[in-house]
Amino acid sequence: MGKVRTRFAPSPTGRMHVGNLRTALYTYLIAKHEGGDFILRIEDTDQERYVEGAVDIIYRTMEKTGLIHDEGPDKDGGYGPYVQSERQRSGIYMEYAKKLVEKGEAYYCFCTQERLDSLKKNVNGEEIMAYDKHCLGLSKEEVEANLKAGMPFVIRQNNPKEGTTTFHDDIYGDISVDNSELDDMVLIKSDGYPTYNFANVVDDHLMGITHVVRGNEYLSSSPKYNRIYEAFGWEVPVYVHCPLITNEEHQKLSKRCGHSSYEDLIDQGFLKDAIVNFVALLGWSPEGNREIYSLEELVKIFDYHHISKSPAVFDMTKLRWMNGEYMKAMDDEKFYEMALPYIQKTVHRPLDFKKIAAMVKTRIEVFPDIADLIDFFEEVPEYDASMYTHKKMKTNEETSLALLQEVKPLLAAQEDFSNDALFEMLSAFGKEKGYKTGYIMWPIRTALSGKQMTPAGATEILEVLGKEESLARIDKAIEKLSK
Numbered sequence: 001m002g003k004v005r006t007r008f009a010p011s012p013t014g015r016m017h018v019g020n021l022r023t024a025l026y027t028y029l030i031a032k033h034e035g036g037d038f039i040l041r042i043e044d045t046d047q048e049r050y051v052e053g054a055v056d057i058i059y060r061t062m063e064k065t066g067l068i069h070d071e072g073p074d075k076d077g078g079y080g081p082y083v084q085s086e087r088q089r090s091g092i093y094m095e096y097a098k099k100l101v102e103k104g105e106a107y108y109c110f111c112t113q114e115r116l117d118s119l120k121k122n123v124n125g126e127e128i129m130a131y132d133k134h135c136l137g138l139s140k141e142e143v144e145a146n147l148k149a150g151m152p153f154v155i156r157q158n159n160p161k162e163g164t165t166t167f168h169d170d171i172y173g174d175i176s177v178d179n180s181e182l183d184d185m186v187l188i189k190s191d192g193y194p195t196y197n198f199a200n201v202v203d204d205h206l207m208g209i210t211h212v213v214r215g216n217e218y219l220s221s222s223p224k225y226n227r228i229y230e231a232f233g234w235e236v237p238v239y240v241h242c243p244l245i246t247n248e249e250h251q252k253l254s255k256r257c258g259h260s261s262y263e264d265l266i267d268q269g270f271l272k273d274a275i276v277n278f279v280a281l282l283g284w285s286p287e288g289n290r291e292i293y294s295l296e297e298l299v300k301i302f303d304y305h306h307i308s309k310s311p312a313v314f315d316m317t318k319l320r321w322m323n324g325e326y327m328k329a330m331d332d333e334k335f336y337e338m339a340l341p342y343i344q345k346t347v348h349r350p351l352d353f354k355k356i357a358a359m360v361k362t363r364i365e366v367f368p369d370i371a372d373l374i375d376f377f378e379e380v381p382e383y384d385a386s387m388y389t390h391k392k393m394k395t396n397e398e399t400s401l402a403l404l405q406e407v408k409p410l411l412a413a414q415e416d417f418s419n420d421a422l423f424e425m426l427s428a429f430g431k432e433k434g435y436k437t438g439y440i441m442w443p444i445r446t447a448l449s450g451k452q453m454t455p456a457g458a459t460e461i462l463e464v465l466g467k468e469e470s471l472a473r474i475d476k477a478i479e480k481l482s483k
Contacts, residue, residue: 004036006211008062008069009043009200012054015261016061018253018314019215019245022279026242027213028067029280029302039207040072042083043200045193061262065276066295079207084199093194096202096232097155097187105231106187108143109135109156131156131184155188157198157224165223169239171307172216177223185224197221201228209237213304216241240304243283244311253314265319269342269367271330274323283312292325324365335361342370347377355464359455376449377464380473383450385480393438400443401481403435407444408474417467422459447477 008024010016016024031038040062044050062069071077081087100106111134120129136158138146146153159182166176187198194202204212219241229236245253253260265275273294280298281291284307293301327335336357343353360373375381388400395403407429414425430440445458448470454461462470 002210004031004034004210005039005208006031006036006213007039007041007204007207007209008067009041009203010058011043011046011049011196012051012058013046013049014051014054015057015263017261018265018279018282019242021061021065021262021275022242022245022282023213023215024062024067025065025276025279026240026284026302026304026307027211029298030211030213030240030304031070032299033302036210037070037077038067039077039079039209040069040082041203041207042073043196045084045088045199046196047191047193057263064266064272065262084194084203087199087203088193092206093199093202094188094192097194097198100157100187100228100231101155103231104158105227106155106157107136108138108147108153109184109186110138110146110151110153111135133158133184136184152190154186154190156184157187157228159184159224159227165227167222167226167236167239169219169222169241170305171241171309172219175219175222177220182224182227185221197224198228201225204237205229205232205234211238211240213240213242216243216309240307243308245282246311246313248313248315250311250313269369270319270323271326274319274326277326278319278322282314283308283310291322320365327364328362330361332358332361339367339370342367343374346371346375349378349469351377351464351466355460356455359460359464363455373453373455376451376454380448380450380476383446385483387446387450387452388443388481390438390442393442394436395439395442397481399439400446401478403440403443404447404474404478404481406433407440408471408478411462411467411474412471414467417463417470419459419463422462426459443477444474447474 006027008027010020010024028038030036040058042055042058044055059074069075071079071082073080073082076082081090087093097106101108109131111131115134116129116131119132120127122128135156160179163179164176165179165182166174168174185197186195188194203209222239222241226236247253262275266272276295277291277293277298280293280302284302284304286293286301286306336354339357339360340353343356347353347356356374356377360370363373364370385397389396407426410425410429411422414422416422426440426444427437429435430437441458445454445461446452448458448461448465456464465473
C-alpha cells in the first residue's frame with residue numbers, strides 16, 4: 001500500500017450528528033497519523049433528504065473542529081469533482097454500472113412498484129423485501145426493447161444465492177455471510193442517480209481511498225461492497241467499522257435527545273476542543289489513564305486498532321467534566337470573551353464583569369452554568385433567615401444580626417473597597433473581637449447573596465457590588481433578622 005488516503009463523505013441532511021463527527025475525526029486521525037491525505041466528499045445523491053444550507057454546516061463544522069481536508073470540492077487534488085451530483089452528471093456511475101451488466105454482475109430491472117410491494121414479507125414484525133431476480137431472466141433482446149420503449153428501470157447487483165462471501169474488517173476481523181442473505185441491491189435508481197452504496201465503491205476506487213471508516217451499521221452491507229470490488233478486479237480498501245454510540249439508557253443516540261449533533265453541543269455551551277476530545281474517546285482508548293488530549297496530540301498517538309467493538313456510551317457527566325477542565329485551562333481573556341454574553345444575560349447592573357468571569361471560571365462546566373452562580377449580583381433572591389445558621393461557622397440568626405450591625409459602620413467608613421483592603425480590615429476587626437474568619441464572613445456573604453453557595457468569598461463580592469449596593473443589602477438583611 002502506498003500513501004494512506006482516507007475520506008469523509010457526509011450527506012448534506014442537516015446538522016452534523018456526533019456519530020458523523022466521530023467518523024470524520026477517526027478518518028482524519030488515520031490519515032494524519034500516517035502522513036497521508038484526508039479527503040472531503042459530499043454525497044448528495046439522495047435528493048429527497050437534501051437540506052438547503054447543510055453543505056455550509058459541513059464546511060463550518062470541519063473548520064471549527066480543526067479537521068482540515070487536503071482535497072475536496074474547494075481543493076481539487078486531481079481526483080475531482082468531489083460532489084457526487086456533479087460526478088453523476090458526468091455519467092460516471094451509469095458507465096460503471098453498465099460495465100457490471102456486461103460482466104453479468106448486474107442486470108436491468110423493470111419491475112413495477114406494485115410487483116415489488118407484492119414481494120414484501122413480515123419477518124419478526126419488520127417488513128422486508130427480498131428481490132426474486134425476476135428480471136435476471138430477461139433476454140438481451142427483451143432488455144433492449146424495454147429500454148427503447150422508455151420503460152423505467154433500475155440496475156441491480158447480481159449476487160449469488162449459494163456459497164459464502166467473506167470480508168475482513170480491521171476491528172471485527174473476518175466476517176462471513178451466506179450468499180443466500182445477500183439481496184440484489186439497487187446500484188442505479190430509477191431517477192438515474194446511484195445508490196449510496198454503489199457510488200461509494202466507485203468513488204473510493206477512483207479516488208485511491210486506502211482506508212474506509214464508517215459505523216458498524218454498515219457491516220452487513222460490506223460483503224455486497226466487496227463483491228463489486230471483486231467484479232471489477234479492484235483492490236479492496238482497509239475497512240474500519242466503529243461501534244454504535246448510545247445514550248446513557250443504552251439506546252441509539254437520536255436527534256430527540258437534544259445533544260446528538262455538534263452544533264447542539266455548541267449551543268449548550270460546550271467548547272469545540274472539549275467536544276473533539278470527548279468524541280475521540282467514544283469507542284477508542286489510548287494507552288494509560290490520561291483523558292485530556294489536543295487534536296495535535298491525538299494525531300501522534302491515534303492507533304485505530306484500539307477502537308472497541310462494544311457500543312460507546314455518550315456520558316454527559318463525563319463530557320461536562322472534560323469541558324470544565326478545558327475551561328480551567330483557558331486563557332483568561334478568551335474565557336472572559338466567551339463568558340461575557342452569559343453574564344450580560346443575567347446581570348444588568350454596571351458591575352465589573354471581568355471580575356465576575358474570574359470568579360466563575362473554575363466553578364463551571366458549561367457556560368449556561370454561569371446564570372445560577374451569579375444571578376444574585378442582579379438582585380438577592382428570596383431566602384429564609386435560617387440560612388444564617390451554620391454549625392461549622394458557629395453562627396445563628398441572633399449572632400448574625402449582631403455581627404452585621406457591628407460591621408456595617410466599619411464598611412461605611414471604609415474608603416478602599418478592594419478585596420484585599422476589605423479582607424485586611426475585617427481580619428483586624430476579627431482579631432480585636434476574638435471572632436474567627438468564618439463567623440464574620442458567613443453572615444456578610446449570606447446578606448449579600450441570599451445563597452449558601454457563591455462563586456467567591458464575602459470580600460470579593462463586596463468589591464464587585466461596591467459600597468452603596470453592599471450597604472443597602474446589609475441593611476435589608478438586618479431588617480430581615482430583626483423581625
